[in-house]
Amino acid sequence: MLVLEYKVKVKRQQCKAIDEAIRTTQFIRNKAIRHWMDAPKEQKIDKIALNNYSTALRKEFGFVKDLNSMACQAATERAWLSIARFYDNCKSKKPGKKGFPRFQKDNRSVEYKTSGWSLNPTKRRITFTDKKGIGEVKLLGKWDIHTYPVKSIKRVRLVRKADGYYCQFAIDIEVKTEPRAGNGEIGLDVGLEFFYSDSNGHHEENPRFLRKAEKAIKHAQREIYKKEKGKNQRRLARRRYARKHLRVNRQRNEHAKRIARNVCKANALVAYENLNVKGMVRNYCLAKSINDVAWSLFRRWLEYFAQKFNTTVVAVNPKYTSQKCSDCGAIVKKSLSTRTHKCGCGCQLQRDVNAAINILNLVRARDGQSRSNATGAATSTLLGASLVEQVATLNVESPRL
Structure with a gap:
């Protein structure tokens, strides 16, 4: 569709x-x-x-x-x-x-x-x-x-x-598959410092659309309460405020769409974290930043373009992926503020890159078993935990693609 x-x-x-x-x-x-x-x-x-x-x-x-x-x-x-x-x-x-x-x-x-x-x-x-x-x-x-x-x-x-x-x-049409540009394998670790870090060491910058527009949004919101209730000026002020939020929403959607398309087009296998975003936003200190980065939206577009480019996408249980050493497998405890992974075996990596490698290794350790292609409403495989219902695919493509 x-x-x-x-x-x-x-x-x-x-x-x-x-x-x-x-x-x-x-x-x-x-x-x-x-x-x-x-x-x-x-x-x-x-x-x-x-x-x-x-x-x-x-x-x-x-x-x-x-x-x-x-x-x-x-x-x-x-x-x-x-x-x-x-x-x-x-x-x-x-x-x-x-x-x-x-x-x-x-x-x-x-x-x-x-x-x-x-x-x-x-x-x-x-x-x-x-x-x-x-x-x-x-x-x-x-x-x-x-x-x-x-x-x-x-x-x-x-x-x-x-x-x-x-x-x-x-x-009602079938989405036509397109040839991929590459056949690589990649693991993705999403975060707040970077939009995602992959197993190859690349960091995608976090655009922070809401943070950049926050000053203008707050100003537009204050303008609403300066107008008298029931008057046309108040309705116009509310529309200006709503348009600013709509612009941020469209920016997030286009960004997630573009990044997901590039990732699926260049790789035959994409492993990513199965995050409980709904539970994570209960942390009032990080809720605004988590909502701004739009991880769930990125995941839905990954599953859509996986079908378009015949790419296998696998959801991985993120447990211990940040603490485990990607080289020797030892558990190295570290707080969220510690951004560098240092292990006694001599492995030293940026924290998110180490987690991305662990995510990819979890998929490779299964020797290709229990993998599944994301095809619309179907569910992709969750490694390290029981199967859970995946988010449905967004069947809307961008005219910019």
């Missing part, structure tokens, strides 16, 4: 219509969650039952009926995804909170399936044909959708972002 994104050029009336469709989607999803919560124990609520409930909502509420029927079904499917995730967490006995479905209050998108929209023959305009009054909008962007048949478009999504509205097309 490939997602192509266009920015749309809309009038003020169309903006109001899109916002109304987004609010209706949120209403349907929340009503579906409430229907599931209030249902008696003997009544089975599944995906089909929620789809049928969307039909009942269309009969009861006129503004729901104005939305396309398949868009209403897509809204109940969002509710079912949260319910199914909760059931899966309970069955797998996930520690801590199980993710009980919650009501949504900040929905920013409406999704259509195969009806409710019509693509212009030039494929530069799209018309939404339901009764919400969105009408025809112009598509702006560099992506060329002309090469894909209309039948391959399975979903059309209107998304509201801080800098405007976007139209996303989910196209």
Whole structure:
């Protein structure tokens, strides 16, 4: 599945219509969650039952009926995804909170399936044909959708972002593999001093996008509270603040995408740490820096480009990789502030490079057994621990690549 994104050029009336469709989607999803919560124990609520409930909502509420029927079904499917995730967490006995479905209050998108929209023959305009009054909008962007048949478009999504509205097309195609530039093997140790250090001794600089933009973001945030509540100036100040965060988010995504592509294109085997990022950000001293470096995002793009370049990626249990000597295997205790690994055998390396070599050695020690290619929603192999669920692949490629 490939997602192509266009920015749309809309009038003020169309903006109001899109916002109304987004609010209706949120209403349907929340009503579906409430229907599931209030249902008696003997009544089975599944995906089909929620789809049928969307039909009942269309009969009861006129503004729901104005939305396309398949868009209403897509809204109940969002509710079912949260319910199914909760059931899966309970069955797998996930520690801590199980993710009980919650009501949504900040929905920013409406999704259509195969009806409710019509693509212009030039494929530069799209018309939404339901009764919400969105009408025809112009598509702006560099992506060329002309090469894909209309039948391959399975979903059309209107998304509201801080800098405007976007139209996303989910196209059902297979990702074509590309030849690799090299067949090397590499181990990666991510960190805060450097974005990552590899087993070859290379250090990728940490861009620190949030830290660089922090001063401007704080200034924009202070400007919000100087404006009177309910006034247009306050709304404009909030948009300026949101755009600065959106810019940082896009910078992180493009950086992680570019680095992951280069790593997978140059190597046949990539070993990386299986970090519990969610647990690590509980450290309030390092939470902002960990979120800024975006390790999980980098991992998702690694698994995506591994499929594209037919590269094997392996997740490794990071236990003792920083303390163990990569030359003799001895355990050399060191604090987080100690940045150089020194062992009695004479081995002296930068701490992260030593850890990257240990990560690669863990994979090589298994003689290629239990390795797996990252293919979308499939799971890659975790060495040194039991298999855990991997993050799903982002199926969005950059026009810059």
